[in-house]
Amino acid sequence: MTSEDVINEFRDANALREGHFVLSSGLHSPLFLQKNLVFMNADRCERLCKALAEKIVAQAGQVDVAISPAVGGIIPGYETARHLKVPSMYVERVEGEFKLRRGFHIEPGAKVVMVEDIVTTGLSSRECIAAIQALGGKVVAAACIVDRSGGKADVGVPLISLASLEVPAYPADALPPELAAIPVQDPGSRRLSQKA
């Protein structure tokens, strides 16, 4: 599956949103990939995650478990794990920090692939990987459906992306005037407790 095929899945799901968005990292962007509109369709989700699982096996070999950061990573993490034929778990934010809850347990030394939906700066991936490593998991690779950094994000382990593209993103104090003129939306979950 090419990057263009992946972006076409987002386009067909009406998930390529234009406007003014504040991202998880705090950067601002004129484009948001509303991945939930993609993953809500089981056939579309299966096509993408099956292809991602094949890429993971080809580049990182077999793993023991897939672990994702909530919320966005849960569905693609589960579906990718299904094709890898391994269990799927997720970490979730508790007062801002990723924690493994809900009875999930990492076997010491387990080979883990960290599965994200979207990578922009890699911050959430690094936070998720650090949480897994602190619990004794060996993160052999990270994987994502779309890498918006065009390969520039460094998550500290090899990053396997199904699609790579470069999307502009700006610090809050360096917005282009045409972006500053549009009301801002904050669609993610990182700052959720602070949102109305």
Ligand SMILES: O=P(O)(O)OC[C@H]1O[C@H](OP(=O)(O)OP(=O)(O)O)[C@H](O)[C@@H]1O
């Ligand atoms: O590479 P980064 O700069 O960290 O950005 C990507 C992250 O942003 C989104 O999560 P978000 O925190 O917005 O919440 P969500 O998972 O609930 O969508 C997305 O799911 C990734 O986890």
Ligand SMILES: O=C(O)c1cc(=O)[nH]c(=O)[nH]1
């Ligand atoms: O960086 C993000 O927070 C982000 C970007 C994007 O396009 N989609 C998304 O869900 N999160």
Ligand SMILES: [Mg+2]
């Ligand atoms: Mg996320």
